[in-house]
Amino acid sequence: MSKIKRFFSKKKEEAAFKLKLGGTMGEGRKLNAPKQEQPTTSRSKHEAYVPPKRNSLSQEARAAANAALTRIEKKDSRDFNTSLAAIKAQAKRELEAERRQKEELASSSSIATSAFSNASAGDNKNLACQGVFFRCPLISDEVLPKKAWKAKIKDFLYQQLEEDRGLTACLIIQNCNVKEKADECIATLIKYLENIIKNPDEEKFCKIRMSNRIFSEKVRYVEGALDVLYAAGFSEVQIDNEPFLLWTRDQMEAGLDLNTLVDALKNSELIHLELDRNIKVLLPSQARRVVLPDDFYRISPEEIKREQQLRAEAIESSQMLKTKAMREREEQRNLRMYRYSLVRVKFPNGLFIQGTFNVYEKISDIFEFVQSCLADESIDFNLVASSEGKFCEEDMEKTLYECRLIPNVLLLFTIPGVPAQVSADLNYLKEDLLMLVQSM
Incomplete structure (x- = not known):
């Protein structure tokens, strides 16, 4: 499994765990049942810090x-x-x-x-x-300033495009653009893809005029956005001497479906950096x-x-x-x-x-x-x-x-x-x- 797929797999597991945790209400207790004593774990203000037992260097x-x-x-x-x-x-x-x-x-x-x-x-x-x-565990064990990591993350993501174009492009949108542009772009892309999922046979949802104002302002010039659309099955064509993006099912990236791509857009986030x-x-x-x-x-x-x-x-x-x-x-x-x-x-x-x-x-x-x-x-x-x-x-x-x-x-x-x-x-x-x- 590639690093990009592992990233999204981990996010999916975390989301499932939080959902399960949120739905657990705990065991009930009868109103007339004797009150159970809670274990006292708090320390007084003057007690020393008691560290957990550890056998090796963290x-x-x-x-x-x-x-x-x-x-x-x-x-x-x-x-x-x-x-x-x-x-x-x-x-x-x-x-x-x-x-x-x-x-x-x-x-x-x-x-x-x-x-x-x-x-x-x-x-x-x-x-x-x-x-x-x-440090960035996803990429390497190097210790670098944030500015250097931003450049290194961008290089890393573009190197992954050939192997996992759709999923990687979702991360490029989040990590290589300012937050406002990224959020607007993702919302627009999700709308495009969900329209196709709900209405796959309607022609108006299967093509995007590239001169359209919303597309030009929110999608076209955002890094990674066009790669998401290409992975989803869109390709550039000329209709009446005007550039369009046309969706066809057989142009979709192998092993990727639109629902998976929508989930990736919703769950994509900045690649985490750990403070050294x-x-x-x-x-x-x-x-x-x-x-x-x-x-x-x-x-x-x-x-x-x-x-x-x-x-x-x-x-x-x-x-x-x-x-x-x-x-x-x-x-x-x-x-x-x-x-x-x-x-x-x-x-x-x-x-x-x-x-x-x-x-x-x-x-x-x-x-x-x-x-x-x-x-x-x-x-x-x-x-x-x-x-x-x-x-x-x-x-x-x-x-x-x-x-x-x-x-x-x-x-x-x-x-x-x-x-x-x-x-x-x-x-x-x-x-x-x-x-x-x-x-x-």
């Missing part, structure tokens, strides 16, 4: 670590001693330096910085990461870099600079006191500027791990990310945010956006019951992740 962590290693190997860098003893010694030296310098302590204890100061900095050397990267965590392991001195790349923003760099200018002018000119509602509106406007959040977790031994998250991912995703990086994935741990304190069970389903952990946040890794002096001498990360410690 697939996501393995892929992310391998991708990061690949990127690092491509860079020219000096030899760096990545032994555990050397890393611990370096981290300790830097922690001592921070304790002696109050300003450095303040900068390392809070990673949150102004969105506008981040946007105005243009030195790539100071960026906390070089961008936002993705872009894992980094940092020393304390490296964790001071909090400037975010442009990929983290929803708006362009020019718009960010304009927002910065307007905000600076407003601060200088306005002396009025703001109400709570006004402050909340301004905060929400600032938060909506971001697509992604940079999450750093500081361990007691001074090392940091860093990962990229979508702003609508959940707090539980951060816990799972940290757990996958630990040498002992079974240990109980807490993550503490300076603004929120410890996370509790109710927080696990909240998004980073809801918790205002945007655009970047520092979380402290703690183990309940372990003294600070003892925890500072322990190593927590997998050995392969220690290889990601970057030389200065």
Whole structure:
């Protein structure tokens, strides 16, 4: 089975599962029956996060670590001693330096910085990461920026046209056009095909005048649209010296029927990209870099600079006191500027791990990310945010956006019951992740 057919087969299975799930109402219970006790699974606010038992490195962590290693190997860098003893010694030296310098302590204890100061900095050397990267399981194991994936997805789909023209063309419409054009085109194509399905013998439904306004505006110049019609059995002909598309049953793509093509049009969607965590392991001195790349923003760099200018002018000119509602509106406007959040977790031994998250991912995703990086994935741990304190069970389903952990946040890794002096001498990360410690 080709990759395109597997894609639509999976979507069909998911739709069937959701339909089955939605129709299940559960077992009934008599009104006079004794009330059954529900198992208590929630944790109190001060309980540690209890991770599930896992025997091996998660697939996501393995892929992310391998991708990061690949990127690092491509860079020219000096030899760096990545032994555990050397890393611990370096981290300790830097922690001592921070304790002696109050300003450095303040900068390392809070990673949150102004969105506008981040946007105005243009030195790539100071960026906390070089961008936002993705993986596409349908196509390959590569880790690339979204822009590169768009070009690669387009090339991949056009390569599949010869093997599965109709199904592939449905995906081309969704992935190679702007959403508004794609939606209008698909709706029009579905109408053309359903008219033929219901009235196969009516001549008016079996031909399309190519100069027709609706066809010209919504179909003709949309990538993939004509390929869908060709696969459905349409071919170009001249009628009274005017170009038409004429449908005949014997011109249909082998193994494809109109109902299948209509279903494919209805179920086609953007090919899914998985956000790569872009894992980094940092020393304390490296964790001071909090400037975010442009990929983290929803708006362009020019718009960010304009927002910065307007905000600076407003601060200088306005002396009025703001109400709570006004402050909340301004905060929400600032938060909506971001697509992604940079999450750093500081361990007691001074090392940091860093990962990229979508702003609508959940707090539980951060816990799972940290757990996958630990040498002992079974240990109980807490993550503490300076603004929120410890996370509790109710927080696990909240998004980073809801918790205002945007655009970047520092979380402290703690183990309940372990003294600070003892925890500072322990190593927590997998050995392969220690290889990601970057030389200065």
